[in-house]
Amino acid sequence: MENNILNGMDRVDPNLRDEMFAELFLNQMMNNFKKSKILEEIDQSLKNKDKEAFFRLTEELKSVS
Numbered sequence: 001m002e003n004n005i006l007n008g009m010d011r012v013d014p015n016l017r018d019e020m021f022a023e024l025f026l027n028q029m030m031n032n033f034k035k036s037k038i039l040e041e042i043d044q045s046l047k048n049k050d051k052e053a054f055f056r057l058t059e060e061l062k063s064v065s
Contacts, residue, residue: 034064 038061045053
């Protein structure tokens, strides 16, 4: 399926294609950053034995994934 998407991208204007790839890349990087921060907060909640924060953060992590 990915191959079909990439083949279709050959027909898209090169500038638009580059912009789309850049946007996808930035979105992925932002999601990775958010996940990383949430995981750090989860670790801290475990250290602090804060169940409420742990459950809230794990739910937040699910929505980012």
